[in-house]
Amino acid sequence: MNDDDLSRILKAAGDTTRRQILTLLVQEGALRVTALAAHFDMSLNSVSKHIKVLEEAGLVTRRTLGREHFIAAELEPLKLTENWFAQLKSIWELRLAALENLLVSKDERDE
Amino acid sequence: MNDDDLSRILKAAGDTTRRQILTLLVQEGALRVTALAAHFDMSLNSVSKHIKVLEEAGLVTRRTLGREHFIAAELEPLKLTENWFAQLKSIWELRLAALENLLVSKDERDE
DNA sequence: AAAATATTCATCCATATGGTTGACTATCGG
DNA sequence: CCGATAGTCAACCATATGGATGAATATTTT
Numbered sequence: 001m002n003d004d005d006l007s008r009i010l011k012a013a014g015d016t017t018r019r020q021i022l023t024l025l026v027q028e029g030a031l032r033v034t035a036l037a038a039h040f041d042m043s044l045n046s047v048s049k050h051i052k053v054l055e056e057a058g059l060v061t062r063r064t065l066g067r068e069h070f071i072a073a074e075l076e077p078l079k080l081t082e083n084w085f086a087q088l089k090s091i092w093e094l095r096l097a098a099l100e101n102l103l104v105s106k107d108e109r110d111e
Numbered sequence: 112m113n114d115d116d117l118s119r120i121l122k123a124a125g126d127t128t129r130r131q132i133l134t135l136l137v138q139e140g141a142l143r144v145t146a147l148a149a150h151f152d153m154s155l156n157s158v159s160k161h162i163k164v165l166e167e168a169g170l171v172t173r174r175t176l177g178r179e180h181f182i183a184a185e186l187e188p189l190k191l192t193e194n195w196f197a198q199l200k201s202i203w204e205l206r207l208a209a210l211e212n213l214l215v216s217k218d219e220r221d222e
Numbered sequence: 223a224a225a226a227t228a229t230t231c232a233t234c235c236a237t238a239t240g241g242t243t244g245a246c247t248a249t250c251g252g
Numbered sequence: 253c254c255g256a257t258a259g260t261c262a263a264c265c266a267t268a269t270g271g272a273t274g275a276a277t278a279t280t281t282t
Contacts, residue, residue, distance in 0.1 A: 003127055010125035014118055015270085019195070026203045033229060046271055048230065053269095067228045067279040075203065078196050084130070085189050092137045092186065126240085144259065157241055159260065164239095178249040178258045224282085231276070238269070246261070252254085 005058075006084055009077050012057035017042070018050050022059060025073035032068050116169075117195055120188050123168035128153070129161050133170060136184035143179050 037047040054060040058077040148158040165171040169188040174181045
C-alpha cells in the first residue's frame, strides 16, 4: 500500500536526529557513516540505525565502496508528503466552495 | 524549540488513522468525537487518544458545546513541514550551483 | 599475516506508542 | 432526580523506538 510508504516517510522525518542527518547530506553531499556520526553526541551505532530508518523510507541511498558506505540524501520521497498535504488542501477548498455556493443560492432565494 | 513542534507535527501525521481523521474533518467539516470514531474499526477511546495527539500537534482544534466536542482540522501547522522541505531543497540547489561553478571555472582553466 | 579501520548485527534497556477495557465526569432529556 | 449519552482518564498490555555496548564481518594498511 502507498499509504504505508507515506507513514514510513513521515515517521522517518519525525525525528530530529534524522532530519539533521538529511540536512548535513543535503549541504555537504554524500558522506560516510563515520563522518555523519562525528556531528552527533551519540554512538556510531545509533547513527547507523538512524541511517537505516532513513534508507528504508527511501530518504537516503547508500553506495558502498570497499568498507566505506557513502550515504546520500534523496528528497524525492518527500514529494509524497507534499502531495498528501496538497490533496488535503484541495479537498478543504472544494468544501469551502460548495459552502459558499449554498450561501449564495440561499441569499438569492431570500431576495 | 521550534524543531520540537516540527517533530510533533510529523509524528502526528505519521499515523494512518490520524491522517484519515484529518481527511474526514477536511471533507466534512467539524465532527464530534463519536461521529469520527464511527468511521474506524477501533474503540471510541482509541480515536479519542488519536485526536489528542493531533490536538497537541496543533493539527485539530476542539470546540466544546455542552457534552459534545467538535473537532476541526487545522492545516496551518503543516506549512511548517512544507517550509522544512523547501529549506532542504534550497540548500541542495545552492550546493549544486556551487558545484556547477567549480566545474565551469575548472573548464576555463583547462582551455 | 597481523593490526587497524569501517560498518553492521545482536542483545539489552528504558520509554513511547497504539490498542484495549473499566471507571469517572459532565450534560441532556424525561 | 434518574437514566441515557458524550467524552475523558487511568491502568494495562504488546510491540516499537531510540539509545547503549560488545561481537562479528569486511576491507585496507603495514
